Amino acid sequence: STPHPDPSPNPAPQLVADARRGFEERFGAEPTSLWAAPGRVNLIGEHTDYNDGFVLPFAIDRHTVLAVRQRDDRVVRVASAIADETVEIPLDDLTPDAVEGWSAYPLGVIWAAGRAGVDLDAVSGLDLYFVSDVPVGAGLSSSAAIECATAAAIDSLWDLRLERSSLARIGQLAENEAVGAPTGIMDQSASLMGRADSAVLLDCRSLDATVVPLGLSDEDLVIVVIDTRVSHAHATGGYADRRASCERGAAAMGVAKLRDLSSGDLGRAERILDDETFRRVRHIVTEDERVLALVRRLAESGAASVGDLLDASHASMRDDFEISVPELDLAVETARSAGAVGARMTGGGFGGSAIALVPRASAAAVGDAVRAAFAAAGFREPGIFEVVPSAGAGAVADGGSR
Numbered sequence: 370s371t372p373h374p375d376p377s378p379n380p381a382p383q384l385v386a387d388a389r390r391g392f393e394e395r396f397g398a399e400p401t402s403l404w405a406a407p408g409r410v411n412l413i414g415e416h417t418d419y420n421d422g423f424v425l426p427f428a429i430d431r432h433t434v435l436a437v438r439q440r441d442d443r444v445v446r447v448a449s450a451i452a453d454e455t456v457e458i459p460l461d462d463l464t465p466d467a468v469e470g471w472s473a474y475p476l477g478v479i480w481a482a483g484r485a486g487v488d489l490d491a492v493s494g495l496d497l498y499f500v501s502d503v504p505v506g507a508g509l510s511s512s513a514a515i516e517c518a519t520a521a522a523i524d525s526l527w528d529l530r531l532e533r534s535s536l537a538r539i540g541q542l543a544e545n546e547a548v549g550a551p552t553g554i555m556d557q558s559a560s561l562m563g564r565a566d567s568a569v570l571l572d573c574r575s576l577d578a579t580v581v582p583l584g585l586s587d588e589d590l591v592i593v594v595i596d597t598r599v600s601h602a603h604a605t606g607g608y609a610d611r612r613a614s615c616e617r618g619a620a621a622m623g624v625a626k627l628r629d630l631s632s633g634d635l636g637r638a639e640r641i642l643d644d645e646t647f648r649r650v651r652h653i654v655t656e657d658e659r660v661l662a663l664v665r666r667l668a669e670s671g672a673a674s675v676g677d678l679l680d681a682s683h684a685s686m687r688d689d690f691e692i693s694v695p696e697l698d699l700a701v702e703t704a705r706s707a708g709a710v711g712a713r714m715t716g717g718g719f720g721g722s723a724i725a726l727v728p729r730a731s732a733a734a735v736g737d738a739v740r741a742a743f744a745a746a747g748f749r750e751p752g753i754f755e756v757v758p759s760a761g762a763g764a765v766a767d768g769g770s771r
C-alpha cells in the first residue's frame with residue numbers, strides 16, 4: 370500500500386508565482402500546469418533504507434515548484450531560477466550520461482521512467498521550469514524534491530498512472546545512475562507519500578508505507594531544523610563507504626541485508642566481524658529497532674515521550690556509524706540543554722542538518738542557544754527554522770489559473 374498524498378501540496382504562494390513568471394520569461398508562453406514536491410526531514414531511521422530496513426521521514430513545508438507546458442514535438446527543455454542556461458535535449462538522446470549539473474535530476478527522471486518500462490516513444494516533449502525554497506546542501510532532500518516534482522508531473526501529463534512507490538523507484542534510479550549518488554529509497558518516498566501532520570513509516574524492503582500521525586500541534590511541540598551549513602555530497606566519500614561496510618557486514622553474517630538481523634545476532638556479529646564493521650552493523654540493527662519502538666511509543670504515549678529514542682539514534686550515528694560532525698553534535702547537545710525533548714542529526718550525515726523536537730514555548734530559546742554556541746565555537750552561523758509535516762508531491766491546486 371502506498372498512500373497517495375491528500376490533500377495536495379501547499380507551496381508558498383510566492384514560490385508558485387515565481388515559477389509561473391520564470392516560465393513565461395524563459396519560454397515566452399504560459400505554463401499549462403504547476404506541480405510541487407516537498408523536501409523531507411527524517412525523524413528516525415538513518416542509513417537503514419539501503420539495508421532494506423525501516424525509516425520514518427516526513428515531507429516538509431519547503432518545496433520545489435515545477436511549471437510545465439507540453440510540447441507537440443519530442444524535445445525537452447529544462448530551466449530553473451538557479452541557473453542561467455536552458456538545457457535542451459531530444460527525448461531520443463536521453464542517456465544517464467547525456468547531461469550534467471542540476472538538469473541531471475529532472476532529465477534523469479525522464480530517462481529512468483523509460484528504463485522502468487515507460488514507452489518514451491509514445492510521449493511528447495515538455496518545457497520545464499523549476500524554483501525551490503528547499504535549502505540546497507542542507508540535507509533536506511532538495512534533489513529528491515526536483516525528482517519527485519518531475520515524476521508527479523510526467524505521471525499525470527503522460528497518463529502513466531504509476532504507483533507512488535514506482536515513482537519513488539524512478540526518482541532513486543535517476544539519483545543513482547544520472548546523478549551518480551548511491552542513495553536509497555527514503556527521500557523520494559517521503560516527498561511522494563507525505564501527509565500533513567504525519568510521518569511515513571516505510572518498510573524499505575516491501576515499500577509498504579503506513580501514515581503515522583505525529584500530533585505535534587496537539588502537544589504544543591514543534592520540530593526545529595538546525596542547518597549547520599557544513600555541506601555534504603553523497604556522490605563521493607563517506608556515504609558510499611558506509612554502504613559498502615553494511616554490504617560486507619551482511620555478507621559475513623550470511624544474510625541478504627542487515628534488515629535480516631536483530632539485536633539477538635549482535636553477539637555473534639561482534640565475534641566474527643572486525644570492530645569497525647561490527648559498529649556499522651550495530652548502528653543499523655539498533656536503528657531499525659528504534660524506528661519501530663518510536664512508532665509504538667508515539668501511539669501509546671505521544672510525541673513528547675520519544676526524546677530518548679532520538680537521542681540514542683544520534684549517539685549511535687556519532688559513535689558507531691561515525692557520520693556526525695562536531696557542528697551536528699554541538700547543535701544536538703545545545704538544543705537538548707536548552708529544552709528540546711530530543712535531538713538528532715537527520716539525513717546522510719557528514720554535514721547537513723540536525724532536528725530538535727521542542728516544546729513550542731522553548732523554540733526561540735533553543736534557536737538562540739544554538740546560535741550562541743556556534744558563535745562561541747567559531748562555527749559558521751547556522752540556519753534555524755521550524756518545519757511542519759506536510760503533504761507529498763502533486764498538482765498545485767490553482768495550477769491552471771492565474
Ligand code: GAF
Nearest residue numbers: 415416552553554555716717
Ligand atoms: C540520504 C540518502 F539519500 C537516503 O537514501 C538515506 O540513505 C539517507 O541519506 C540516510 O538515512 O538522504
